[in-house]
Structures are given as structure tokens and as C-alpha cells.
Amino acid sequence: MADINYIEINKQSWNKKTEVHLASDFYDLDGFLKGNTSLNDIELKLLGNVKDKSILHLQCHFGQDTISLARLGANATGVDLSDNAINKAQELAQKCSVNTNFICCNIYDLPKHLNQQFDIVYTSYGTIGWLPDLDKWANLVSRFLKPNGKFVFVEFHPVVWMYDNNFTKVEYSYFNVAPIIETETGTYADREAPIIDKTITWNHPTSEVLNSLINNGFEINSFDEYNYSPYNCFRGAVKVGEKKYQVAAFNDKIPLVFSLVATKKATA
Secondary structure, X not given: OOHHHHHHHHHHHHHHHHHHHHOOOOOOHHHHXXXXXXXXXXXXXXXXXXXXXXXXXXXXXXXHHHXXXXXXXXXXXXXXXXXXXXXXXXXXXXXXXXXXXXXXXXXXXXXXXXXXXXXXXXXXXXXXXXXXXXXXXXXXXXXXXXXXEEEEEEEEOOOHHHEOOOOOOEOOOOOOXXXXXXXXXXXXXXXXXXXXXXXXXXXXXXXHHHHHHHOOXXXXXEEEEEOOEOOOOOOOEEEEEOOXXXXXXXXXXXXXXXXXXXXXXXXX
């Protein structure tokens, strides 16, 4: 599959999603404009004090996390494939009166657009499934981190992506065996949205994630799994606590999210 194929298809998908997401309760834009953070407890604890830290936020969508990091005092740069999303991110940053930098590109092409190293690289929730090659991804993360810099990553657990959308059966391989090509209506933020999307994604097992980082000069400092999602984004989800949701069919029996922190070795 040619790169341009999946990149253009997914870019069109996210361009359509952006307007729907901006208007959705899921993203609570009104609350965000009033000062609410979009960051969850999981990533806030892993990030620590970011004041005066330079942070590169990969696959930032329309910039809420990037802006939330800037509100905490970070010098934040967000990157995303969708030009609609980046345009909205820039508008949102102006409305929030924060100084952020946004770049629109396929992240594999980021070296063509950015020549800087950061204290922290951050990415979260629904990102690596859009990427076919995690070795290339980990190499990119390393390239943009300073020696001894920190990579903070929070993502939906690969076990989740084995199931069909209603969590009634195992439908997909846990392993990265082939691209997953689908056409769906609506989005996770608004199931009734009148949009039809074709997408191309990949499943990545935990071993692929960890080995891609290890093989590109990272030391894994922590790896944790969580039996809840901070987002109500799965069909059949039930609320079990403040910003904690589980799939009703499984309750607390499967992991829904994992997190890791890795340090770029000084010799990497």
C-alpha cells in the first residue's frame, strides 16, 4: 500500500471529524475555553511539572492537550495530519491567549518541518493505530528528544482493538498482520454524526511498542495498565468513577489503557 493512499484517506477522515468534534459534548469546547484542562490524571502524573519545559505533542488533533500544556507553563508544539484540525488549533490557541506552535504534516515527515530537540515528547489516546511502522515512529521520537529527555505515552490498550465495536466477539488480530480498512458512520465523539468515513489503521501489540522504543535507544522507566478509560468512547461503556469508564460486558476484567515513560539514553 502506497504511503500516499493511507495518509490521504486518513487525512480526509480527520478533516471531516474535526468539525463534529468541535461541536460535541465529548470535547466540551465551552468548558475548555473557560479554563478547563483536557489532560487526565494519568498523563498529568507522568508529565510532572512542565513549567518552562519544551514539549512536542505528536498527533495533537485540534490542540486541546497542547494548549493545556501551555497553560501549565510549557513551551508546547503540536503536530497533526489534518489541516482542518491544525487551523482550528491555531484559532483556539488565540482564543485562549496562549503561545503555542502548530505544524500540519504526516508525523513521519516532521523532520522536513522541524529542527529542534525537546525536553519531553508526548502523545496519547488513539494515536499509534494510524501508523504502520512503529520502528520509524520510535526513531522519530528519539530524533526530537534531547539526550536524557522523557517520552510520555498514554494509549488505548491493544486488547481493546481485538474486539468488534460492540465487544461481542474477537474480530481482529492482536498482532500487526495487515492494515485494517473500514468504513463507518459517526465518530466516537458523536455516534449520530452524519458523516461516513473510510479509515486505514493498524493494530500494534505491546511487544511491538516496547521493542520499537528499546531498539531506538530508550530506557523504559515505567509501564502501567488500567482497567478503565478516562473517556466514554466505547460502545456499551458504563461510568464507574469520575472520568472512569469500563465496558459493561467485561467490567474490570480487561485493560483499556496503558501508559509508559521512557528516557532517551544520552548515547542514543
